Amino acid sequence: MGEVHEYDAVVIGSGAGGGTVARALSRTNARVLLLERGDWMPQERQNWDPVEVWGKDRYRSGELWLDRRGKPFQPFMHYLVGGNTKMWGSVLYRLREEDFDEVRHADGVSDAWPISYADLAPWYDRAEEMYAVHGELGADPTDPERKPFPHAPVPHEPEVEALAERLRANGHHPAPLPLGLLDPGAQGGCILCATCNSFPCLIRRKADADTCGVVPALDGDVTLWTGARVRSLETSASGDRVTQVTVERHGRIHQVRGTVVVLAAGAVNSAALLLGSANDRHPDGLANSSGLVGRRYMAHRATMMEAVHPLRAHDTVFQKTLAINDFYRPSERHPFPLGNIQSQGRVHPAQVKSVVPFLPTPAVRAWTRRGMELLAMSEDLPSPENRVTLTSSGRVQLSYTTGSSPVHGLLVKEARRMLRRAGYAGVVTHEFRNENTTHQCGTAVFGDDPRSSVLDPLCRTHDVDNLYVVDASFFPSSAAVNPGLTVIAQALRVADHLATRFGWHPDDPAPGGHTP
Template identity: 30%
Template sequence: MRYDAVIIGSGAGGGPLALRLSGAGMKVLVLEKGPRLGPLDYAHDELAVERGMFTPDTATDPHAVVTRKTKTPTRMALGWVASCVGGGTEHMGAYLYRFHPVDFKMRSHFGALDGFADWPFSYEELEPYYAMAEHEVGVSGLAGANPFEGRRSGPYPMPPLPAHPVSRQLEALCAARGLTAFPTPRAINSRPYGGRPACAFCESCSGYGCPTGARGSSQAALLSRAEATGHCTILPDVMVHTLLTDAGNRARGCVYRDPDGRDVEVEAALVCVCCSAVESARLLLLSKSARHPDGLGNGNGLVGRHLQFHAVTMGQGDFVPGRLPDQLLDDPHPFLGRSVMDYYFLPPGVSELNKGGILRFGFVPRTPLATARRVLGREGGLVWGENLKQKLHNAVHRERSIYFEVFHDFLPTRDTYVSLDPDIRDRWGLPVARISLDIHPHHRVAGRWLGDRAGELLGDLGADKVTLSDVGGTSAYLVMGSCRAGCDPDTSVLDVNCKVHGVENLYVVDGSFMPSSGGGPPTLTILANSFRVADHLLTRFGDGAAN
């Protein structure tokens, strides 16, 4: 069967394309490597999530990671956003911040540092699509509360999620330091929206699937509506391993391996790769032919280059009896839901680059395994019997911990990139993605400074102890940049509309296109860009694409 469009991957990049193209009457096929899960699969099973509900088994489907310190690759899940219908949006924390306007012009603003490039479009050009994405997936937030974000054309579609009373104390303490704490924008329904219910306020949120359907995942908010048009088919549990091209400069479809191990060829007038940055680069590199001996779009050798994850700094403050804010224990509300963007730019002298990030505050979940780890980590050794029972009881009923997560830029370097591993194969016998990882020293310098600022605020709140658990670390699942978009075919893989240079109908529409990582999670930006590209595709292919 021939389709108007085949979309490979169903997360934040593929979902908007599927919705918009099928809504315009195009015949769309969405191919997803992982299974189709749903609310009935999303019980609050901490052990199932720990065992890899959303990511492949590294024994049979790993990424191979090498650093300057390693001589042989390590099988890891680094870079695996998810493998299921809906992709990483199925278990995301749903913190949907917009990027700052400067994030689109890093080279112009900060100079020609190694790996820096300006985006081929501006914040102002993406702003209408930021607004569209917020309304399509449903974001709860308060427009105007964050004085540091770029111009907004309208309010959020829903008010902020209700928050624990301590959020007001944090706001007051921030104000006393001249800072602004604002409600964290989240793709979680604060009221019924889009035919989906409001949040049930459980403690098993970020990292878990949503059993109520209140999270605006690609599957719940976008793909379900795409299927309802009658023009979109979703096929899970299939592994796309080759992109097909004709004798000229066009893609003609792809080949996937079905659950029985058979190769199936699909033809389409439009091919969109949305597998996430590591796997999208891998698919292009796997798609070799006589005309494209180094892989599709890789004539300049840049597929896989400029890979970025996200730099992250984390820590927590522990509150004990006698120093607890009045309502910290009494109110069981699971969301603190406050962020601070005052430090998006660092003061002079902190680092060679004065780029900071966003501080986000939340409660440490009191789920059993997380609580046990926290207790054991604090004790520094084995604890068992009545002593363990008492400490676990105290951790749940007499103590509370607030954590902070600082999102800050992962700077592109020449030695962080994706290639095909020469030795390690996946369960289909295909070369796995090899991730070469080299960390810029700015990550730790900025992370330490930003983490100290977050810790000061928890100290103001009355924390008995503040600890940093990770400084300038590498996020395993926020990934971008492997197929950089730009105006010059010699220095980029994609054009301004995310079309592969030199291939007329092949697009890469996920985080791969991003020249820089920004100081916040990229999910909303990926969604917004996908809606932007969808408009371009409808203009270009909307009439008789399959003809």
């Protein structure tokens, strides 16, 4: 048996959920241990090198999972302080109000949440303050009732503004994307570069869970262990409490005890850890009396679109500022919701060649200089057959298929029509399908009934009293906007609940937090 360490709270994973919980609890007198499987992202010139980041997968985990057919594939996973948020585009949407209700789609139903938008709204406010969200109140017709954004929207560059004007002239309602950036355009702030979306930030001015969660948390009574892989969760003889977390770190085994354990390793890895921690009291996996741990995996239906004008090159640098939600809600034209469209960061030739390596580099360069990149994103519906399991050797298997979706096809068709009317000669598309591990959610759904959910509305497992899950595992539905801000808001809500439940009084009663 290895060393034994005792804390009030043990947080597993330092991404949007875990990094935020750690920061929130750092304002209390709780002793917190934050466990991260990876290490700090090195600040180096390669952070902004498309060939290194995309061509050579410099920061991506080399881990291989199995798909539904048992074929190995490399997931889009980054084991780093801050988790996958180190690579996100920092689009921080609130779910729309209707996303919390049952939503009928052309090809199925997405389930209602056990909480309402109003229940989460105060923590959305705090989440936006903590992650420095920029946006414009009233610009998006689907935006829910809310306070003004903490910061003004990031201005469009000329080519993006020209597109927005053409869209308005054609009856659409383009709006600024809600973005988490630190002091964009100011001295010492975000420089609005071309390597933000899907790149780490060399100057640490992107609002990720490292910069906005972990680093401020370390000012409090929070201990961070990097290189710490959790191997299992052990319970009491009755099975109703986690008594020990087994951690492998630098070749040594450590036993960690906590009053509460907060699991935030991502929807796939959190489910895998629960399944891998089966014992006599939990023979099908920890907290799995419902049989739903690992099931209902969702990732958005997503298609990258390159709108091209062969005679018009442009030198836009920071392109990811535009959103169109005109197809998010049912309409006379489409009686069911279709989804969200948002501009993307400039695509670099190395990124294109990572998908289609046979294209000649000069042609790719010419094409990308003339393209405007956007993403069409539709809701992925929950299915118990889309699931995470473990093989007999403990390997992660992600059995996931998107099937055919008339809804997503209609959204892409509408986006094509919209972009052609806006003056682009053609639109090239690439759909992300069955190996999509971005925006992963749904593998430990929360709800009121232990028979049909894994977690309660405050993300505590129904079966194990001191175990919480605060990554996107808890989502009953995926909605059709980015999940990050909702994970952050719920993490803050859970942290407040934990402080009240265990009497961890705040050292600093001020709400929200500073941005470094």
